[in-house]
Amino acid sequence: MKALNYTLQNSKQLLIAAASLLIINTATAQQGNHVDIDTLIATEVERVQYLTLDAKVEPIKSATVAAQTSGRVLAIHYDVNDLVSVGSPLLEITSEEQGAELAAAEAELARAKAINIEAQAQLKRYKTLFPQGAISQGSMDEATAKAKSSQQAVSAANASLIKAKQTVNYTVISAPYTGRITEKLVEEGETVVIGQGLLSGYATNSLRAVFFVPQQYRQQVANLTKINFYLDEHQPNRQYQSNHITPFAFSHQADHSIEVRAILDNQQDELFAGQWLKTKLAIDKKSIISLPLTTLHQIGDVTSVYRQVGDNYLQTQIRVGKHFIDENGVPSFEVLAGVMPDDIIVKNANHYILHLHKLTAN
Structure with missing residues (x-):
C-alpha cells in the first residue's frame, strides 16, 4: 500500500511538472518573437579532471620527554592539550639528593684546587734548589709527579661539578620546542626513575x-x-x-x-x-560543455534549460554533471546530455520564466 501511494504521489508530481512545462512552452511559442532575452552560446571547454x-x-x-634523574614529581605545570613555548618548565622533580651531590662536588673541587696550589708551589721551589744540588733527583721527580697529579685532580673535580650541576638541572623538565601536550604519563607525587616517560607532545x-x-x-x-x-x-x-x-x-x-x-x-x-x-x-583533461548555474531550471525531478529553436525558446531537459567554479569565478555545471555545442541558451532561466508569466497574465 505504501509503495502504491509513493507511486501515485510521484505520478502526481510529474503531471504537475508536465503541466507547468506545457504552460511555459506555450507562452514561449506565442511570445518568442516579442521577448528580448539575454542568451549565450554553448561551447566546449577543456577542463582538468581531478x-x-x-x-x-x-x-x-613529536617526542616523549623522559626523566634523566630519579626523584618524586613535585609539580606538573601543563596538562593535555595545553600549548607550550620552547624552554617552558613542564615538570619539576625533587632535588634534595641532587643538591647534596652538587655541594659535595663543589667541596671536592675546592680541595683539589688547594692541593694543586701547594703542589705547584713546591715544584717551583724544587726547580730553584735542584741546580744547586740541595734537592735530589728522586725528590725532584716526586714533586713533578705530584704537581701533574694534583692538576689532573682539579680537572676531574671540575668535571664532577659540571655533572652535578646538570643533574640538578634535570630536576626541571623543559619543553624541547613550541608545541602541544598530547599525553601525560605521570601524576604529582609519583616517584620516577631515569628513562621513565613523563609527557608527550608534538611541534x-x-x-x-x-x-x-x-x-x-x-x-x-x-x-x-x-x-x-x-x-x-x-x-x-x-x-x-x-x-x-x-x-x-x-x-x-x-x-x-x-x-x-x-x-x-x-x-x-x-x-x-x-x-x-x-x-x-x-x-x-577533457572537453566538456559547461553552462552557468543561472541557466538551470528545475521543477521536481525535471532539470532543464531554455534552448532557442527557430524564433522560440523551448524548455529542454538535460543531464547535469559536476558543479564547479569556472576561471571567471562564475558558478557553473557540466552538461552531460541535452545540449550540443553552438546551441543558444537563455542566460537566466528564472528571469525568463518570470517575464513569461507576466506576458501570459497580460
Whole structure:
C-alpha cells in the first residue's frame, strides 16, 4: 500500500511538472518573437579532471620527554592539550639528593684546587734548589709527579661539578620546542626513575599532510610542484598550500598505493595533528560543455534549460554533471546530455520564466 501511494504521489508530481512545462512552452511559442532575452552560446571547454583525496595531518616533530634523574614529581605545570613555548618548565622533580651531590662536588673541587696550589708551589721551589744540588733527583721527580697529579685532580673535580650541576638541572623538565601536550604519563607525587616517560607532545609550527594515491597516477604525482589542501572542498578559499612534496619511491603492499607527504606551514596554529583535509590531484583533461548555474531550471525531478529553436525558446531537459567554479569565478555545471555545442541558451532561466508569466497574465 505504501509503495502504491509513493507511486501515485510521484505520478502526481510529474503531471504537475508536465503541466507547468506545457504552460511555459506555450507562452514561449506565442511570445518568442516579442521577448528580448539575454542568451549565450554553448561551447566546449577543456577542463582538468581531478581526483579528490583525503589527507591526514601529522606532526613532523613529536617526542616523549623522559626523566634523566630519579626523584618524586613535585609539580606538573601543563596538562593535555595545553600549548607550550620552547624552554617552558613542564615538570619539576625533587632535588634534595641532587643538591647534596652538587655541594659535595663543589667541596671536592675546592680541595683539589688547594692541593694543586701547594703542589705547584713546591715544584717551583724544587726547580730553584735542584741546580744547586740541595734537592735530589728522586725528590725532584716526586714533586713533578705530584704537581701533574694534583692538576689532573682539579680537572676531574671540575668535571664532577659540571655533572652535578646538570643533574640538578634535570630536576626541571623543559619543553624541547613550541608545541602541544598530547599525553601525560605521570601524576604529582609519583616517584620516577631515569628513562621513565613523563609527557608527550608534538611541534605545532611545522606539520605535514599525508595522503595515498593509486599507483596508476604515479606520473601525475611526480610532476607535482605544489598542492593545495582544503578543510572543506566546498569552501576553496580556506586552503593551505605546500611546495615541499615528497612522494615515496615504493608502494604499500596492502593496496599498492603511493604515500605522499607534503609539509604544511602552521604558524597561525589553525591545524592540529590527526585532522583530515581534502586535496585534489589533476589526473586528466577533457572537453566538456559547461553552462552557468543561472541557466538551470528545475521543477521536481525535471532539470532543464531554455534552448532557442527557430524564433522560440523551448524548455529542454538535460543531464547535469559536476558543479564547479569556472576561471571567471562564475558558478557553473557540466552538461552531460541535452545540449550540443553552438546551441543558444537563455542566460537566466528564472528571469525568463518570470517575464513569461507576466506576458501570459497580460
